Amino acid sequence: MTETLAPPTGPTIKEQGGALLAHAAGYASHRTITVGLRSGLLEELGRAPAGATPDELAERLGLDPFYVSVWCRAALSAGVCDRDGDRYRFAPHMATLLLDRGSPGYVGGVFTLMEQREMFGRFEDSLASGERLWWDECSHDWIAGVAGTGTPYYSRLVPGGLGQVPGLAERLAAGGPIVDSACGAGVGVVRLAEHFPACRVVGVDGDAHSIEQARGRVAEAGLADRVELHCSPLEQLRVDRPAALIVNNISMHECRDIDVVTENVLAALEPGGWFVISDFPFPDSEAGLRSVPGRVMGAIQFFEAQIDDQLLPRAYYDDLLARHGFTGPGSASLTPMHALTWGRRPAP
């Protein structure tokens, strides 16, 4: 008697092939977007709300008309553009998402950042050696690119995200020092100083080039009289005056010693002062890892690995703050790739 074999379960080879091709398609759309960003094609489309033909775009930018027509069709495939006859124009919201650095929804910076060597190229080259690096060895372009992708995180944090922390807005309206720990190139210190005019803002970062960039940004914004900048590891964080608020934007997971930094933050706060961690909530489930936000955060992990850390699940910060004696814990999800966690220094 012959045994009947159970039919195979799980996805078919056709379905798995489709899943792989979706990755290749994503790569094609990604490259279409970065070509459009770097060449000025996307910016030129933004200047033509009624649309433009490939020939018109080519003429305006001094590019080859045939190549531009190929790019336009690929941008249509990617959903970045719509087409009306032979005229292309931005699909709804795409101009804001790709070009408007001030928008809380801005994602344009992610595309060009992912193509920089620090993300995948250097990782692949160092796969055998496992050689690590730190921010002072990263290119200046990388630091500028990270500041660009960090910008919408600050736009969502200040003032909207901070507005979700009970009692904080009232305290800041009355003035009180704010510290941006790991302030990078200064986008956040400028935003904090502009939104909380009664407050002094201190930015601290361990990377000298980032602090230099921050100085330039603060001076350009005319805020040098209210913003102080220091180059120092957070593991040695000290403040002259206790802070009403300490924020950390997309950097807490990078601490060399996260417990020492959390202790330092607690010590640097006034009684009742707040620590707000604004970070990527790395998925802690397989379904989360396979989601679109999970896959983008998975890409960021390639860079994080090289600086010897990894993004952390949001709940990690609940435990961190609790074990260091913070009270009044809270959290909020701002987007699937952005979450806040906060706690307060106990009042006596």
Ligand SMILES: C[S@@+](CC[C@H](N)C(=O)[O-])C[C@H]1O[C@@H](n2cnc3c(N)ncnc32)[C@H](O)[C@@H]1O
């Ligand atoms: C991803 S960037 C974010 C910068 C900025 N918060 C932003 O959102 O644009 C991380 C920053 O954290 C700084 N950093 C990482 N670990 C640090 C540490 N232990 N002490 C001080 N700065 C640190 C780096 O120098 C870098 O500027």
